[in-house]
Amino acid sequence: MKKNTEKKSEILLTEEDIQKRVAELGQTISKDYEGKNLLVISLLKGSFIFTADLVRNISMPVRIEFITTSTYGANEESAGELKITDLLDLPFSEYDILVVDDITDTAITMTGVLKHFASKNPKSLKACVLLDKPSRRKTEYTADYIGFEVPNVFIVGYGLNYGHHYRNEKNIIHFLD
Ligand code: 5GP
Ligand code: MG
Numbered sequence: 514m515k516k517n518t519e520k521k522s523e524i525l526l527t528e529e530d531i532q533k534r535v536a537e538l539g540q541t542i543s544k545d546y547e548g549k550n551l552l553v554i555s556l557l558k559g560s561f562i563f564t565a566d567l568v569r570n571i572s573m574p575v576r577i578e579f580i581t582t583s584t585y586g587a588n589e590e591s592a593g594e595l596k597i598t599d600l601l602d603l604p605f606s607e608y609d610i611l612v613v614d615d616i617t618d619t620a621i622t623m624t625g626v627l628k629h630f631a632s633k634n635p636k637s638l639k640a641c642v643l644l645d646k647p648s649r650r651k652t653e654y655t656a657d658y659i660g661f662e663v664p665n666v667f668i669v670g671y672g673l674n675y676g677h678h679y680r681n682e683k684n685i686i687h688f689l690d
């Protein structure tokens with residue numbers, strides 16, 4: 514992809530690496546949710562591409578909804594209090610909920626979202642993240658399904674942004690300083 518920054522970048526995960534792992538995650542989830550009433554709740558904007566690929570690797574009918582989350586904090590650092598917008602009004606107790614996000618960093622987002630949906634008494638509640646950056650946890654947390662563990666660098670591409678751009682980069686990259 515053409516870049517509008519002079520920064521050099523390196524590829525951490527190629528399009529092929531990602532597609533292979535997403536297919537595996539889809540197969541595992543299909544097995545685990547056999548006979549269940551799966552509701553995928555995807556966290557915008559970062560997980561829109563991962564969700565689109567993941568659900569097409571799930572072999573049963575699945576309901577898909579989107580919410581937006583943000584954390585109050587400075588710059589690229591996610592910090593502080595979680596805000597959930599576009600709250601869904603659904604009969605959650607009928608569903609096995611799988612929350613899907615692009616990356617877990619401090620885990621403020623995922624733990625907050627899970628707490629919110631736990632209060633709705635779903636049949637079950639699990640989380641799937643493509644990327645896990647465990648070195649930056651603020652609270653102890655591990656997702657039920659994880660694509661890849663990544664180092665503590667700012668990740669870009671495959672849905673993840675750099676400023677307002679690069680969500681359409683096909684590989685997962687990292688800009689070098
Ligand atoms: P957490 O609440 O776990 O700290 O962060 C979750 C959200 O912060 C992710 O859903 C993602 O939107 C954003 N985020 C965390 N790390 C990165 C990163 O390395 N790159 C990008 N582009 N976003 C990130
Ligand atoms: Mg996000």
